[in-house]
Amino acid sequence: MSSHCSHTSKSEDTEVPVLIEENSNCAASEKVKYGELVVLGYNGSLPGVPQHRRRRSKYVLYRRDSPNGIKPSGQSAGPSSLSSKATIGTKWFSIACENQASVIEYIPDDTTDMFQVGRSGDSEIDCVVWDVFPGNPSFDCGTSGVSRFACRLIADRTRPQIVRIYAAAFNSAQRIFLGKEAITWQDRNGELDGLTTNGVMIYKPQGNFLGGEVEPGFWWREVSIGGKIFSLRLPRCSQKRGKLIEIENNVLQDGTLIDICGATLLWRSVEGLKKSPTKSDLEESVGELNSGKSVCPVGLNTLVIPRKITPDMNEDIDDKQQPYVYLKCGHVRGSHELGARSSSFHSCPLCGIMGRVVKLCMGMEPAFYVDSGPPTYVFNPCGHMASEKTVKYWVNVPILLGLTGFYNSVCPFCKVLLDGYVRLIY
Known part of the structure; x- marks a missing residue:
């Protein structure tokens, strides 16, 4: 399998051709774009990781110069003969399942691209994704629920709006190897299929993700190695597969969530992105709020909302200008005596309601927005600002948490578990 390395950029503020071959002579504007794969928990950048790495907060997928897609060619009675083929040629792929005498062989498909x-x-992985921990996306606990070869996307080169997802990815030996705890079976047609140990789950929204008309989906589904859709296993590592759902498919629609056990990714289509706000639009929204020169009702000093809140992109804002919000009532004020005690409870000086106080910060990842409305609401308890419809959508989306099957709504910008939201009152 050939390696497709990422181009580099000085910043993630502008769109970069993440997955264009290094020897490509075409600019990003000349390439056909399939869509974007965005990791939940990062607010527009990947803190602490150099941008030249293939691990990013967002992956922009383009049509490759040369197709590298694959398709199944048929069944084989045993893995030995196919294994020898795979070591000789670079165009043979296989799935080898323990305790199974049969394998699936794959051959090149010049009508599709694979990511x-x-x-x-390893160079076979285009999008390197690690576990994302709530409130601390750069934390590494030493263990991971994310598989080394989690899943693959197959994009149609002639119909770029069609991108399908399949569980498991091919390793350097051009094999999909399933562990002892994985489930495999043969269907009614004798074809081999399976589920990875911890599963690859998808969640499709109802309606259009953009335009403020989106509603949470029906529930999470699991996708198999062959691309079939099943109901969720509980727990997700159960040895009993869910029920086959024949009326649903593995085509990604705008706003589809992909859970790979430890990290959740959001798929954004090209058509949806055309209607989405850009990072410049979000910065302009913050600029308009700051131009209004909101004043702290206690200290009477002007408040300034920061646009860039990661440590490596810190804006020069005086602490007295940093706005804080009371998460019970939504009133905004300056820091003053709050200081290091900003996470404790205080009585609002305007309405007297006792509640937690946190810093206000702007949600700067455009892909998470469901409309272009002004940032008038804030997630509780993290303090990330976004539009009303965006906040109310994510508060009602159940994100899977680990292996147990438990779920909770999270802030898409930092993945902190949510207690709700509040409307901002300046």
């Missing part, structure tokens, strides 16, 4: 997702740093 692979996983924790492995």
Whole structure:
């Protein structure tokens, strides 16, 4: 399998051709774009990781100069003969399942492109994704639920709006190897299929993700290695597969969430992105708020909302200008005596309601917005600002948490578990 390395950029503020071959002579504007794969928990950048790495907060997928897609060619009675083929030629792929005498062989498909997702740093993985921990996306606990070769996306080169997802990815030996705890079976047609140990789950929204008309989906589904859709296993590592749902498919629609056990990704289509706010639009919204020169009702000093809140992109804002919000009532004020005690409870000087106080910060990842409305609401308890419809959508989306099957709504900008939201009152 050939390696497709990422181009570099000085910043993630502008769109970069993440997955265009290094020897490509075409500019990003000349390439056909499939869409974007965005990791929940990062507010527009990946803190602490150099941008030249293939691990990013967002992946922009383009049509490759040369197709690298694959398709199944048929069944084989045993893995030995196919294994020898795979070591000789670069155009043979296989799935080898333990305790199974049969394998699936794959051959090149010049009508599709393949993009692979996983924790492995091997060149076969295009999108390197690690576990994202709530409130601390750069934390590494030493263990991971994300598979080294988690899943793969297959994009149609002639119909770029069609991108399908499949569980598991191919390793350097051009094999999909399933562990002892994985489930495999043969369907009614004798074809081999399976589920990865911890599963690859998808969640499709109802309605259009953009335009403020979106509603949360019905529930999470699991996608198999062959691309079939099943109901959720509980727990997700159960040895019993869910019920086959024949009326649903593995085509990604705008706003589809992909859970790979430890990290959740959002798929954004090209058509949806055309209607989405850009990072410049979000910065302009913050600029308009700051131009209004909101004043702290206690200290009477002007408040300034920061646009860039990561440590490596810190704006020069005086602490007295940093706005804080009372998460019970929504009133905004300056820091003053709050200081280091900003996470404790205080009585609002305007309405007297006792509640937690946190810093206000702007949600700067455009892909998470469902409309272009002004940032008038804030997530509780993290303090990330966004539009009303965006906040109310994510508060009602159940994100899977680990292996248990438990779920909770999270802030898409930092993945902190949510207690709700509040309307901002300046």
